[in-house]
Amino acid sequence: MSNENRSRLEAMTTPLQHIQTLPSWLVGRVAARGRGLVADAIAAEGLRLLQHAVLAGVAEFGPVAQAELGRRLAVDPKDMVGALNHLQQAGYVLRAPDPADRRKNAVTVTPEGVAVLARCAELAEAANTELLAPLNPDEQRQLMALLGRLRQVEV
Amino acid sequence: MSNENRSRLEAMTTPLQHIQTLPSWLVGRVAARGRGLVADAIAAEGLRLLQHAVLAGVAEFGPVAQAELGRRLAVDPKDMVGALNHLQQAGYVLRAPDPADRRKNAVTVTPEGVAVLARCAELAEAANTELLAPLNPDEQRQLMALLGRLRQVEV
DNA sequence: GTGGATTCATTGGACATCCCAACGGTAATG
DNA sequence: CATTACCGTTGGGATGTCCAATGAATCCAC
Numbered sequence: 036m037s038n039e040n041r042s043r044l045e046a047m048t049t050p051l052q053h054i055q056t057l058p059s060w061l062v063g064r065v066a067a068r069g070r071g072l073v074a075d076a077i078a079a080e081g082l083r084l085l086q087h088a089v090l091a092g093v094a095e096f097g098p099v100a101q102a103e104l105g106r107r108l109a110v111d112p113k114d115m116v117g118a119l120n121h122l123q124q125a126g127y128v129l130r131a132p133d134p135a136d137r138r139k140n141a142v143t144v145t146p147e148g149v150a151v152l153a154r155c156a157e158l159a160e161a162a163n164t165e166l167l168a169p170l171n172p173d174e175q176r177q178l179m180a181l182l183g184r185l186r187q188v189e190v
Numbered sequence: 191m192s193n194e195n196r197s198r199l200e201a202m203t204t205p206l207q208h209i210q211t212l213p214s215w216l217v218g219r220v221a222a223r224g225r226g227l228v229a230d231a232i233a234a235e236g237l238r239l240l241q242h243a244v245l246a247g248v249a250e251f252g253p254v255a256q257a258e259l260g261r262r263l264a265v266d267p268k269d270m271v272g273a274l275n276h277l278q279q280a281g282y283v284l285r286a287p288d289p290a291d292r293r294k295n296a297v298t299v300t301p302e303g304v305a306v307l308a309r310c311a312e313l314a315e316a317a318n319t320e321l322l323a324p325l326n327p328d329e330q331r332q333l334m335a336l337l338g339r340l341r342q343v344e345v
Numbered sequence: 346g347t348g349g350a351t352t353c354a355t356t357g358g359a360c361a362t363c364c365c366a367a368c369g370g371t372a373a374t375g
Numbered sequence: 376c377a378t379t380a381c382c383g384t385t386g387g388g389a390t391g392t393c394c395a396a397t398g399a400a401t402c403c404a405c
Contacts, residue, residue, distance in 0.1 A: 050246035050307050051263075058318050058330070059224030061337045066221030068340070069214030085391080091205035102353060108206075111393060116355060138353035138400045152205050163213050169339045175213070178336045182216045184324045185223070240362085257382060266363065271384060293371045293382035 069166045076158040080151050081125065085110065087155055089118040093128050093144045094152055100139035127151055224321045231313035235306050236280065240265065242310055244273040248283050248299045249307055255294035282306055 054060055070084070077087050092108050093099065105115045119142065122128040127148030133139035144152075167175045209215055225239070232242050247263050248254065260270045274297065277283040282303030288294035299307075322330045 049250050050311065051243070051250040053311060054243060054246050054314070057228070057314055058322055058334060058337075059221075059228045059314070061334060061341060062217060062224055063221045065337050065340045066214075066218045069217055073212070073214045083390090088206070088209060091209050095204050095206040100353075101355095112354070113356075113394090114392075136353080136401070140354070156205070156208060159209070159212055159214070166340065167213055170336060174336055174339075177332060179213060179216065181325060181329055181333045181336070182213075182220050184329075185220045185321065186216060238361085255382075256384095266365095267383075268364090268385080269362075291372070291382080295383070 065166075069163070072162040072166055073159050076162040077155045079158060080155050082151070082155060083118075083121075085114060086118045086121055087159075089115065090122055090127055090144065090148055090152060090155075093122075093142050094149060098131075098133075098141040098143045100133065100136075101142060102139070104142065122148070125151075220321075224318070227317040227321055228314050231317040232310045234313060235310050237306070237310060238273075240269060241273045241276055242314075244270065245277055245282055245299065245303055245307060248277075248297050249304060253286075253288075253296040253298045255288065255291075256297060257294075259297065277303070280306075 074084050077084070082090070088108055089104065089110065092104050096104065096107065101115050101119065102112065104110070105112050110118070119128060119130065123130055125147075127145055129143050129145060130140040131143070133141045167178075170178065229239050232239070237245065243263060244259065244265065247259050251259065251262065256270050256274065257267065259265070260267050265273070274283060274285065278285055280302075282300055284298050284300060285295040286298070288296040322333075325333065
């Protein structure tokens with residue numbers, strides 16, 4: 036066991052403080068704050084986080100079937116239906132039957148969808164700027180590099 | 191706008207990649223992984239994350255009223271009732287009427303609760319060790335320091 | 346070809362989390 | 376002593392995540 040682990044375990048007369056010094060707890064709090072900031076920001080465009088991600092996926096992968104999109108974004112088929120319903124009703128995407136495979140919907144982004152994506156990109160940038168405000172640019176790069184190395188594992 | 195922001199916005203022909211390079215997205219993924227690792231670990235003791243946190247709070251603050259505990263942990267009173275019900279049924283905490291204020295329940299941890307907390311502490315440590323495995327001890331300290339400075343804002 | 350397995354979009358539901366409102370019982374405040 | 380506030384509890388709603396099952400369409404092995 037590492038020295039850090041031992042020092043944390045020795046403080047078990049304060050079990051709550053112990054939990055709150057765990058990296059998983061700390062990164063969870065920061066993530067919750069970042070999630071909230073971005074969610075509030077893009078809510079100005081009437082989109083939720085999942086809908087925003089789905090719209091970005093549609094814009095990136097061009098005409099794409101819902102199942103394929105769901106696999107790429109790790110989104111449940113049910114949630115994909117709901118997100119696309121909202122995006123289609125808002126006029127941001129189109130669902131057209133795929134002539135080559137009538138099971139599939141060829142989903143495409145509309146010009147309005149591209150426009151709202153551009154606005155959401157700015158809003159998300161601003162939210163992230165606020166999230167990282169306590170760090171200078173050098174520290175922000177360090178943080179991103181460290182988090183990136185932790186993320187690699189899950190892929 | 192910073193150079194980083196501009197470079198990300200210029201890549202908007204790939205909107206999904208843009209989203210996935212945002213710090214909020216990256217920290218969210220790492221947090222989800224950490225949360226899953228810890229949740230799976232303490233599930234071996236039959237506890238959920240919220241129940242674990244509540245149990246730790248009871249152990250730390252000694253005999254304490256539910257409302258006071260909820261305020262300290264930022265847990266909704268309704269969820270506090272559910273968590274304590276489970277912990278009490280498992281024999282990890284006791285609810286006794288407070289003689290000084292009959293509205294309150296004086297919640298205390300049992301020896302079994304202390305024991306399970308100790309085991310959960312080890313399990314949570316192991317999960318966090320796995321989470322941070324790609325980083326050496328020096329980098330782990332850097333990450334914690336950077337995240338800690340981001341967390342300060344919310345307090 | 347043709348019959349069985351697979352994939353598609355969709356629907357329904359389980360479950361946890363988070364927030365707000367209301368209740369009877371109790372304590373503090375004027 | 377009347378009002379106000381707090382206690383634990385219950386109920387409900389909104390949201391997010393995940394799994395199962397359906398009918399239609401396609402693919403594959405024989």
